[in-house]
Amino acid sequence: MNFAFTVNDTWMTMFLVLTGPFIGSFISASALSWPMRSNLGLTRSVCDQCGTRLKLVDLIPLLGFILLKGKCRACKAPILRQHIIAELASTVIALASVIIFSGWMMPISALLGFLLLFIALVDHRTQLIPDGASFSLIGAGALVLFFLHGKDGLLTALTGALVGYGIFWLVAFGYRHIRGRDGLGMGDAKLLAGGGAVLGPMALPWVILLASSSALVLLLLTSKEKELHRDTQMPFGPALALAIYALWLWQGTHDYGVTLLNLAI
Ligand SMILES: [Zn+2]
Numbered sequence: 001m002n003f004a005f006t007v008n009d010t011w012m013t014m015f016l017v018l019t020g021p022f023i024g025s026f027i028s029a030s031a032l033s034w035p036m037r038s039n040l041g042l043t044r045s046v047c048d049q050c051g052t053r054l055k056l057v058d059l060i061p062l063l064g065f066i067l068l069k070g071k072c073r074a075c076k077a078p079i080l081r082q083h084i085i086a087e088l089a090s091t092v093i094a095l096a097s098v099i100i101f102s103g104w105m106m107p108i109s110a111l112l113g114f115l116l117l118f119i120a121l122v123d124h125r126t127q128l129i130p131d132g133a134s135f136s137l138i139g140a141g142a143l144v145l146f147f148l149h150g151k152d153g154l155l156t157a158l159t160g161a162l163v164g165y166g167i168f169w170l171v172a173f174g175y176r177h178i179r180g181r182d183g184l185g186m187g188d189a190k191l192l193a194g195g196g197a198v199l200g201p202m203a204l205p206w207v208i209l210l211a212s213s214s215a216l217v218l219l220l221l222t223s224k225e226k227e228l229h230r231d232t233q234m235p236f237g238p239a240l241a242l243a244i245y246a247l248w249l250w251q252g253t254h255d256y257g258v259t260l261l262n263l264a265i
Contacts, residue, residue: 012106013098017091021061023114024090028083031121034130050075061087082121089117093245100252108144112198112248115140116241119191123237129187134194141197157197164196164204165189188236195244199251207243215239 032048046053052074058064065084072079093113101109119133138161145153168189195207215236 007103007106009098009102009106012103016094016098016106016110020090020094020110021087023094024087024117025059025061025083027090027114027118028080028086028121031086031118031125032080032082034122034126047072047075047077048080049077062091082125086117086121090114093117096249100249105252108140109248109252112137112140113245116245120238120241123187123235123241127185127235129185129191129237131187131190134187134190137191137194138197141194141199144198145200156200160196160199160201160204161193162196163201164207165193167204167208168192185236188240191237191240191244195240195247198244199247203247203251206247207240210243210246211236211239214242 045059049072052072055073058068058073060067062084065079065087068079070079070084071077090113094110097106097109097113115133115137119129119137122133123129138157141160142154142157145157147153149156168186172186172189192204192207196204199207215238218239
């Protein structure tokens with residue numbers, strides 16, 4: 001990318017690795033309060049169960065969890081697993097971004113990961129994907145591909161968004177006709193549009209394959225056999241978000257996705 005000023009890779013690496021876990025804590029608190037906005041702006045400051053104000057040391061990501069042995073100091077209720085998972089995930093996102101990318105692509109890759117983490121957490125809890133988050137993903141994909149590959153990149157991103165939405169719409173349409181009820185949410189379609197914008201249309205079959213198989217594995221791991229039946233519902237969003245980010249990182253190891261993008265145009 002030819003920006004007027006460049007990024008010092010060492011400073012950016014230190015910045016992202018140090019702030020990553022805190023951003024995870026912030027994302028976790030935001031995802032927990034969505035769509036209410038009262039908690040947005042800071043990391044969680046009170047216990048989710050008893051409302052006791054947390055000490056500063058308790059708020060240090062990962063370390064706070066270990067020091068408290070996973071329990072609230074006041075009410076001994078277990079700290080929500082979501083917080084520790086989000087802090088771990090954001091740490092991995094920051095590390096992967098600085099290892100795979102350089103320059104401006106490091107913070108861009110981290111931001112994409114944080115956005116997808118937010119989407120996954122909200123969808124897991126509410127079975128809804130915030131439209132604003134999916135549209136941000138589409139916008140981010142268009143911007144990044146435009147800066148990387150000019151007009152061709154922009155075209156790839158827009159084609160990817162349209163194809164992603166179209167594929168999901170078709171599948172949902174077919175499902176409704178065969179089963180006579182809705183099985184797939186249009187929130188997933190907008191998320192897949194975001195994935196198409198970020199990765200290009202040629203990556204979409206891989207996104208769907210990877211997301212379906214990881215959703216199936218998660219479903220088998222998390223539910224007992226007798227609970228599984230053909231009407232079992234699970235939010236597909238977290239699996240989609242994971243697949244999109246995994247392929248983003250994979251493309252990053254292949255010269256910023258140029259290989260897949262060249263096929264796309
Ligand atoms: Zn408590």
